[in-house]
């Protein structure tokens with residue numbers, strides 16, 4: 651059976667490619683989506699890839715993943731550090747959630763050390779650039795096979 655994985659991206663990740671390239675690299679979100687589709691296909695996963703700027707929109711997509719997918723890869727971006735609503739959405743679903751970040755927030759500004767998701771997700775992968783997504787897909791595929 652093909653497993654369904656949703657990959658959700660939060661605010662400002664629409665600007666990947668030109669946004670702070672020294673921190674986030676030069677790959678655009680559309681290119682990252684293409685890479686994720688290729689990595690997922692090689693792992694036998696069916697993938698849906700989305701990005702939203704708004705907190706409520708992200709919450710709705712987390713609910714949808716909980717209803718429709720077997721696993722969720724979530725880069726909540728700045729909401730990682732601020733949003734009780736995103737945290738509560740994660741705890742409202744039962745599928746495994748992998749938190750991803752391109753950068754390693756803990757090694758940046760002090761306010762990024764607050765993480766409202768790390769203790770409610772299945773696992774987290776941070777700091778590998780776009781490879782964070784590849785590693786998350788590989789880890790989630792293994793977890794779903796498990």
Ligand code: DQA
Nearest residue numbers: 662727728751752753755762
């Ligand atoms: C990010 C890290 C967050 O601290 C930041 O707010 C982002 C991107 C990352 O992928 O490295 O928008 O989630």
